[in-house]
Amino acid sequence: MNARLEILAGILGAAVLVLLAYAAPWLRFVLTIALAKGIMVLGILLLLRAGQVSFGHAMYVAIAAYSVAFIAPHMREALLLLPLAAVISAAAGLLIGLFVMRYREIFFGMLNLALSMVFYSLLEKLYTVTHGTDGIRLPVPTFLGRELAGASYEWAVFALALVLAACFAVVVRIYLAAPLGQALAGIKTREARLEFMGVPGRFVLLAAYVLSALMAGCGGTIIALTSRHVTPALAYWTASGELVFIAILGGAGSVLGAFLGAVVYELTRVYAAANLADAWQLILGSVLLLVILFAPGGLFGIAQGLLRRRKAA
Amino acid sequence: MSVLLSAQDLRLAFGGVKAADGINLDVMEREFLAIIGPNGAGKTTFINMTTGHLTPQGGSIRYEGKELLGMKPRAIVRLGIARSFQLPQLFTEHTVLENAAMAVAAREGAFSPFRPLLRPAFREEAEDLLNRFGLLPAADRRADALNEGTRKLTDIAMAVAMKPKLLLMDEPTSGVAAADKMAVVETLARVLRDAGVTAVFVEHDMDVVGRIADRVAVWGQGRIAALGPPGQILNDPVVQREVIGIRAGEVPHAAA
């Protein structure tokens, strides 16, 4: 898909989301969450490019969400909470990244998982600080100093999520076309060659890892702002698995796929939770199976295929 | 002419196998030095030690007077030493053009996050490079869809893109179709001579050696058995029997 078409599709998608959020107010919350997850999935996408799967990325989501929860009682401005939490998350990504960069593939995945589980138990066990599984409730943040409530607050968070999503989509798209992003696939296929060209593979991966932690942090902030309640479940391994799931569902190769996947996933989840509570896991598993077997390009790949057939016809 | 690379008493054994058993070799500035020898003689091992891929158990390698031992491959590359591989090491999810552009970007230190890899300057240089190797028709093909010869050439082109002062090539012509071989070799030699590059290359084709080498080193069981101009070495009856004779019908085994 060429760049102009992709931009067009992105704008169109954003417009559809706004319309949906307008038409069905209860969807506003769901779509905000979907956008937040889409932003997180962009980070997974970067790592997938390098052939690495992190099964612990929800940790960075939780780090940011808890940062918001800890800071909010002292300073409630959403537009300051966001960069603060994102930077804390990215700094954690840098610190942990320096360590996990030595590992690849299954070890990389498992190490991320292990660290996220340690973090999860800390959140759960340090009751005096984190209130354990009860979690922490947030005061209502302000936007540019303005107290918002009800629908206008929801709209504000939704708009923030949409703007962030658009910005990161563009950033990641540009990043992936640049040498630093292109070298990610080089890590997957021939890391030794990178070294023999004078390019440190670990640095290439670390840069992507920190960017992914930053995006997970932004996603986590949106989650905290919109649900206004953070719990250790944010860091649980199923939350990390969900991100990988969405990445594959949407189409591991594309920026728009991340958001397509996230929106479809969230809508299905909400629908299924309401109507087919018992069958939800079954649906999830079956869909993943079908995607892997029949549409390795994910939903985005399917959409592209349809478009191409249209053009050919 | 001055010495560019100087190896002294290099030793490396893998278990009982002595892959380097006291290698002494001076490579002169701007010369083309061919390394010949039977399979398992330690030719690739020598290149691996020089580029930091393997660490010898003893000896020293000096490049422009600077000790290379203990340096990482990356650091050695920055001194102006590049290599190509016996088994091509390409980025298989990238096209030939992208592979070349990656090497150009790496040389420029331009691992920028926000400007495209295929920016006009890099694309032009990569295309120009591919053109010189006759690779332009394959520029947009993915590296995992190439035949052996094209992969080999791409691998060499990537090394040349680094604009090295010293280029080490491991069997640059193996896998290149016999009909194209001489043309490719002539082109390569011209490109390198024009750029004033010093080249060390492992080669099994004696015609190629005779055509472009200034000197020939004969490897045998981790040692240099003979060293001299091609006219002398290639006509030496011992070398003819032990190296050139043995080669007929041999299948090169993998050791990248």
Ligand SMILES: Nc1ncnc2c1ncn2[C@@H]1O[C@H](COP(=O)(O)OP(=O)(O)OP(=O)(O)O)[C@@H](O)[C@H]1O
């Ligand atoms: N990393 C390694 N581990 C163990 N043994 C090795 C290793 N690298 C090389 N060897 C052994 O050292 C010896 C020399 O190998 P090398 O690859 O240098 O030979 P070569 O001269 O390049 O042969 P060819 O012409 O087949 O490429 C061989 O016996 C090989 O099996």
Ligand SMILES: [Mg+2]
């Ligand atoms: Mg060899």
